[in-house]
Amino acid sequence: MLTLLFYNKVESLKVYHDITEIKNKIYNLKNGIFWLDLVSPGDEEVSLLKEVFQFHPLAIEDCLYRLQRPKLDEYDNYFFMVMHAFSHHSAKEPVEFDAFISNNFVITFHWAPLSFIDGLVDRFVKNPVVFEKGVDFLLYSITDALVDEYFPLLDDIEDRLSEIEETTFKHPDRHLPSRIFDIKRDILNLRKTLSAQREVFNLLLRHDFPFIREESRLFFMDVYDHIFRLFDTVDMFFERASGALESYLTVVSNLTNEIMKVLTVFTAVMMPLSLIAGIYGMNFKYMPELSWRLGYPFALLLMVLTALGLLYYFKKKNWI
Amino acid sequence: MLTLLFYNKVESLKVYHDITEIKNKIYNLKNGIFWLDLVSPGDEEVSLLKEVFQFHPLAIEDCLYRLQRPKLDEYDNYFFMVMHAFSHHSAKEPVEFDAFISNNFVITFHWAPLSFIDGLVDRFVKNPVVFEKGVDFLLYSITDALVDEYFPLLDDIEDRLSEIEETTFKHPDRHLPSRIFDIKRDILNLRKTLSAQREVFNLLLRHDFPFIREESRLFFMDVYDHIFRLFDTVDMFFERASGALESYLTVVSNLTNEIMKVLTVFTAVMMPLSLIAGIYGMNFKYMPELSWRLGYPFALLLMVLTALGLLYYFKKKNWI
Amino acid sequence: MLTLLFYNKVESLKVYHDITEIKNKIYNLKNGIFWLDLVSPGDEEVSLLKEVFQFHPLAIEDCLYRLQRPKLDEYDNYFFMVMHAFSHHSAKEPVEFDAFISNNFVITFHWAPLSFIDGLVDRFVKNPVVFEKGVDFLLYSITDALVDEYFPLLDDIEDRLSEIEETTFKHPDRHLPSRIFDIKRDILNLRKTLSAQREVFNLLLRHDFPFIREESRLFFMDVYDHIFRLFDTVDMFFERASGALESYLTVVSNLTNEIMKVLTVFTAVMMPLSLIAGIYGMNFKYMPELSWRLGYPFALLLMVLTALGLLYYFKKKNWI
Amino acid sequence: MLTLLFYNKVESLKVYHDITEIKNKIYNLKNGIFWLDLVSPGDEEVSLLKEVFQFHPLAIEDCLYRLQRPKLDEYDNYFFMVMHAFSHHSAKEPVEFDAFISNNFVITFHWAPLSFIDGLVDRFVKNPVVFEKGVDFLLYSITDALVDEYFPLLDDIEDRLSEIEETTFKHPDRHLPSRIFDIKRDILNLRKTLSAQREVFNLLLRHDFPFIREESRLFFMDVYDHIFRLFDTVDMFFERASGALESYLTVVSNLTNEIMKVLTVFTAVMMPLSLIAGIYGMNFKYMPELSWRLGYPFALLLMVLTALGLLYYFKKKNWI
Amino acid sequence: MLTLLFYNKVESLKVYHDITEIKNKIYNLKNGIFWLDLVSPGDEEVSLLKEVFQFHPLAIEDCLYRLQRPKLDEYDNYFFMVMHAFSHHSAKEPVEFDAFISNNFVITFHWAPLSFIDGLVDRFVKNPVVFEKGVDFLLYSITDALVDEYFPLLDDIEDRLSEIEETTFKHPDRHLPSRIFDIKRDILNLRKTLSAQREVFNLLLRHDFPFIREESRLFFMDVYDHIFRLFDTVDMFFERASGALESYLTVVSNLTNEIMKVLTVFTAVMMPLSLIAGIYGMNFKYMPELSWRLGYPFALLLMVLTALGLLYYFKKKNWI
Numbered sequence A, B, C, D, E: 001m002l003t004l005l006f007y008n009k010v011e012s013l014k015v016y017h018d019i020t021e022i023k024n025k026i027y028n029l030k031n032g033i034f035w036l037d038l039v040s041p042g043d044e045e046v047s048l049l050k051e052v053f054q055f056h057p058l059a060i061e062d063c064l065y066r067l068q069r070p071k072l073d074e075y076d077n078y079f080f081m082v083m084h085a086f087s088h089h090s091a092k093e094p095v096e097f098d099a100f101i102s103n104n105f106v107i108t109f110h111w112a113p114l115s116f117i118d119g120l121v122d123r124f125v126k127n128p129v130v131f132e133k134g135v136d137f138l139l140y141s142i143t144d145a146l147v148d149e150y151f152p153l154l155d156d157i158e159d160r161l162s163e164i165e166e167t168t169f170k171h172p173d174r175h176l177p178s179r180i181f182d183i184k185r186d187i188l189n190l191r192k193t194l195s196a197q198r199e200v201f202n203l204l205l206r207h208d209f210p211f212i213r214e215e216s217r218l219f220f221m222d223v224y225d226h227i228f229r230l231f232d233t234v235d236m237f238f239e240r241a242s243g244a245l246e247s248y249l250t251v252v253s254n255l256t257n258e259i260m261k262v263l264t265v266f267t268a269v270m271m272p273l274s275l276i277a278g279i280y281g282m283n284f285k286y287m288p289e290l291s292w293r294l295g296y297p298f299a300l301l302l303m304v305l306t307a308l309g310l311l312y313y314f315k316k317k318n319w320i
């Protein structure tokens, strides 16, 4: 699907979805600036990139062939930016988000609908002031919204982590490790994405890009700060996930200990009692106790005392 | 709450808390320098930043939206600094501490009362000499006091660590790991904060900031040294916490060993005795020992000797 | 074997395999460009490098002596590039792939047949357009094809990894660790190769090489992107393999736990029953229960109740 | 205590300890060079730094407030160096060693007596040639001696390490881990110190310090080499200490194995024998074996054969 | 021992061992170039360095005092290089190999005979062409031969590693860990040496040394390549050694598991049988089974069925 937000001072902001109208609008462009968003475009729509805008085949190939790492390539009179976006529509899996930026347009390209894009379009239609501020501020608004979508994702991971951490010490079951490994992998993937994305903004800030005015640098710096904070958080999540696994292992090894203690106490207490019973079960002719009037109670008493003695010993050892 | 410390050569230092007076003072400012501290400010107080000082919306947003990483942003005729402070009032959780620095003022902003700020105000009221030395020395005094607050915090962590280390070898209980993981997380958080804060001062020293005179660099270098030393200490704490966990695991695995030995010795000693009793409990018609006069004492002696032999064997094996 | 693809505007592309023809062609070369591929060459064929092209003995030695690290050496009027290739013919083991690049030729050298080279020759014969675009685009086509061969290799590793991960939690057997160590080694080797290869392309892009035109840089950048993505993937594989080993160890330690529980429950339930039987097997004269009419059922009942009580206790402990 | 070594060509080297004489000497200084050493100075002695030499308050504060990281600060016409020294007097704990270097003096400051300083004073008194070579060579002699004191310290750590390594495989007792953790901490502390100290000399060599002549650079390079070698050695010690802990853990886990085998063999051999005894202890009326003439020997033989069979099985399993 | 290889165009190459002759030759040197090798020199031989060549005392001290890290120091009209050599004569322990390089000589110094030096001398005597190519090519020949000696050393380590890896899974015995720790230490030492040596050649290539002509750079680059490859290999060895230890630990923990299973199966099968025997060994007056004609076979059958049932259960659990 195509969405063109076309702005000039006379007509203010207008929205177009029809490809013929869009082509028309672009060919007769003077003085305006526009944002064209392509979501899961068909072949004819993709061909706009090649035929109307004449972008480099390698950049177009990067759009079509997924999944690129976040990066920033400079071409002759535009630059090409790859980011990873997340969306309410497609939880968890990153969506490649490509952007072409020139002196009077931003073109964005993605293979899945993105909630933050829908939100932005609505916002711009209501209040087109962003377009007055120029192409760099438009790009800032888009990337800022893209990065803001990471925060709920991280909250989600934090919830899962907290639940895992609680479970570890309360009800460690043997499915916990596989849950920890799952979350660790999610965190590592996110960390990789954020690290490359941070690099992209770092480049955007350090390098002197033609369509980014000095006064807009501060805004991109703010996005960079957000990414940095996300990265810090994800880093800390990784430490916590590793800690959860270690905790689980100490819990398991404590449990083994516990079981061994129960086994040892049981065995050590029962065996002497069985021996006493065994002794008085021997068939020797001459065993004085056997004919004692109180032989039986005496044997039982012996057993009880032995048991109590052993239990006291293990109590002192802090095993029970 | 607002606190304005306003200084000029004629009137020396005066303190104001009322917003109208403060606005008045600032608008009619000539030749003086001042420090304005905003703690948990209300909307009207926050609006000072925007309307009176006309700071950049992004910097104001950073103040309002917590929690920023420590950083240093340069704007047209002021710079904006984010640090993390700790306070007796709010133990353990870092408080974002923001500062705007210009050629004749320092404005600080924080959402919680900070004990070191109260102390500084008292000190400056008694002895306003700092204000004579200029805005950079004022900033140094504030940041130096902020960093000094970290030391008791670290002493506190060191106490907890020492207690954990002692417990590990003396009374390892199964709640120890979770205490170690807690302290490790606290240490990691502190380490992150200090690392970013070190970066801020590094920037302040390397970069040529307009309001920091060459002769004040040495003072900021001293703060930098303190942060570096704190960082070193925290680093060492992390190693110690990791060591404590490893220790705990070796203690637990030694304990398992110990339990296994007790179990093995018990089992290995009792089983043969039970077998002897079992043998003399068999009902064969022709068992000569059964009719021996001393058959019973003989059997008991056999048991005692067997037991002693086995105990000697385990003694030699160093198991008991 | 030798393959010469010789191109000039008049004759278009021609293929030669005979060494005498090839020498002839090269000596009488004007205006054309060519690609000469040497695969497992004999002594006479190798001597072309020395006698006809007069390459540096160290570069020739690098070709002959395997296995070099990927690298890029600049000589007076050519440069020498070492890469690692993979092939359908020789699965898994990397094949050293050497290339000499000058202003009008590319010479490639390898000791094993490579499927992607065969594919390229076929493609160029059908469509010689690449040769029109110059030596740098020819080199790009070759290296792009070389790098594309890594993708199926990684898919293969991913399949093995996924199988291992599934096995870990479902049927962990004791041969799993050695399979994990095998895959880890393969991954590490691949990682090393890719890391050096990435460095080679980085050099090619940063450094100003005489035969690489500015407009071709973008194409080599694309190859560099692919290598980077491969590297990222391999990195993630390494994390997964490490995770699989950790998983296996937690599974084993859980299993030990499980076994211990079975042992403890069995022992703890059976021992008291045996004790009861032992007690009623004692030979005391005065044991009232022995002459009870329902003594035997009573003893059996006692056993059943004891057993049930203990099982209930272990049930509550969540051990069964 | 104060020690002044004052040198000029006319009077050669003279030593002073009295503060009034020292002040006198310094105020009337022409053409000479001197070394002033302050060890655990009293207030009046410390005040020399402030009043006579007018050093920066921050540098003086660094002297008084311990313990600084090794560092190098440049002031207007002197530089200030912090190192860590070790001494026979105060084994193991590092002593902060501060030095002020100017064009005609070196002033050193430390809170504990240092054996290498005493040695140097003796040496210089006997042979004042160092003072002829200038202030940089004097500084070199002091720092070289300081660094040389690290070598016996490392020998000591190596002895402890070797003893631990031997013990690990021969008589692993459960106090070993805590000894390993102790030595690891000592090594880590030393590593931190050496790393910062290396940085100081690196700075001294790279940076163009006014009082260090080009021809003396080689000598400081030699000290730098020594520190680098110490650092390498300490690094290797750390690896060895980590290895010792790992060794200990494998030894313990092997021991657990061993104990389990003993338990299993004992249990598996004794239980069947007990069962046989139990069977012939049953009270069935019709049990033919019971009335066999050789029933009892037969039962004993059965037991012996069963035991031998099981022992043979475990022998084959390599458990005994 | 001294060996002087003296070359000039008129006399070609001549070899001298006598110190007086050597001194003579060097003092009357014109137009020639020479290589002087000192192996375990006596005091008089060492004094050549000081008196004839007047090398810097620090460089001479580095020769005499062992063991230096590999390094490269530049002096006024010569440079001083430290490498580590290995030799068939003195397996495993590195030998410090020092070299002084000037515009017309190379002087090498080592405290142990080195096989590759003997080989070089023989080669040069037969074919003095290297001396025609100049001092830099002479140095290249020596360092190339020195580095080539590392390859057999690495093959040796690889053999030991392969043997350890095989043993781990086939016959893990408890001496394996200490063998792994030994090889790990050897690898780490080698890694350190190679890393410093790589740095030396890196310096030699990057820095503009006066006696190394541009055309020789390629040859030193080749030596650098070899060291890099060695380093890569040693790195991989380290990973393999770590893997071997991890393998060993998983093997041991699997074994513990195995033992536990045997113990559990034995205990769980035998205990119920003993209980049955115990029950029918009770002395109750009214126990109907005791007087059954087939009571005894019935009890035995009960035992067999119980045992079979339990064995089937463990079979299903995959424990046997």
Ligand SMILES: [Mg+2]
Binding pocket: A061, A062, A063, A064, A065, A066, A067, A068, A096
């Ligand atoms: Mg794509």
Ligand SMILES: [Mg+2]
Binding pocket: A067, A068, A069, C229, C232
């Ligand atoms: Mg990717």
Ligand SMILES: [Mg+2]
Binding pocket: A144, A145, A147, A148, A223, A226
């Ligand atoms: Mg944002």
Ligand SMILES: [Mg+2]
Binding pocket: A144, A145, A148
């Ligand atoms: Mg936003």
Ligand SMILES: [Mg+2]
Binding pocket: A222, A225, B058, B061, B062
């Ligand atoms: Mg912000």
Ligand SMILES: [Mg+2]
Binding pocket: A222, B061
């Ligand atoms: Mg924002």
Ligand SMILES: [Mg+2]
Binding pocket: B061, B062, B063, B064, B065, B066, B067, B068, B096
């Ligand atoms: Mg904030």
Ligand SMILES: [Mg+2]
Binding pocket: A229, A232, B067, B068, B069
């Ligand atoms: Mg943060």
Ligand SMILES: [Mg+2]
Binding pocket: B144, B145, B147, B148, B223, B226
């Ligand atoms: Mg301070």
Ligand SMILES: [Mg+2]
Binding pocket: B144
């Ligand atoms: Mg201070």
Ligand SMILES: [Mg+2]
Binding pocket: B222, B225, D058, D061, D062
């Ligand atoms: Mg200080």
Ligand SMILES: [Mg+2]
Binding pocket: B225, B228, D069, D070, D071
């Ligand atoms: Mg410092």
Ligand SMILES: [Mg+2]
Binding pocket: B229, B232, B233, D067, D068, D069
């Ligand atoms: Mg410190």
Ligand SMILES: [Mg+2]
Binding pocket: C061, C062, C063, C064, C065, C066, C067, C068, C096
């Ligand atoms: Mg090769």
Ligand SMILES: [Mg+2]
Binding pocket: C067, C068, C069, E229, E232
């Ligand atoms: Mg290699």
Ligand SMILES: [Mg+2]
Binding pocket: C144, C145, C147, C148, C223, C226
């Ligand atoms: Mg490709």
